[in-house]
Structures are given as structure tokens and as C-alpha cells.
Amino acid sequence: MAGTGFRILLTTAGSQEEACRIATALVERKLAACVNVVPQVHSIYRWQGKVESAQEWLLIVKSEASRVAAIEVALQALHSYELPECIWLEVQGGSERYLGWMTEALR
Secondary structure, three states, X not given: OOOOOEEEEEEEEOOHHHHHHHHHHHHHOOOOOEEEEXXXXXXXXXXXXXXXXXXXXXXXXXXXXXXXXXXXXXXXHHOOOOOOOOEEEEOOOOOHHHHHHHHHHOO
8 A cells, every 4th residue: 555645753742831832833833734742651761771761741743754854853943852752654544534634734
């Protein structure tokens, strides 16, 4: 199956305020059609040689492949983390109406 040209980005933030600020900026700049902010995920990860644990807010960013680089630049500028998570997933399919709405929202 051919891809749709859309991407989902996963990133996290250390507070609800930061997550909402990043989400709003991405949508206002038309870098994302929609950003879901999922509250209080518990993350366990290795950082600088130690296992860490933190409460974070997960951002699910819905956008187009053509905006990947601009979103990565925006995340570096907007984020408080030294190394913000930036994982891209290719969207293989979806509701034709929803994908059409995404196209319009990004124009």
C-alpha cells in the first residue's frame, strides 16, 4: 500500500503548559493540522548513563511529510529539553474525509 504523504510525530513535554504551548505554536504556524496532548504518561528512559523516570505529556502531532524538517526546527526552538523526542511515523492510510481535512488545515 502506498503512503499518504502524512506523518505522525511523537514528542513529549515536561509539563502541561509546555505541551500546550508547543501544540498551539505548531498549529498556529500551520506546521501541524492537529496536536493531541495526552496527559501524564510515565516515561522511563536512559539519560547520561542513568535510568531516569518522569511524568510527561505526550504530543501526537499530525502533519505532512513536507513539514517534517520545519517541525524539527520548531521543536528545538520551542522545547525546554536539551534533546526533545522527535519520532516520525508514516501514515499508510486513513479516512479520506479526515485526510482531506488535514490537507485543508495545513494550507
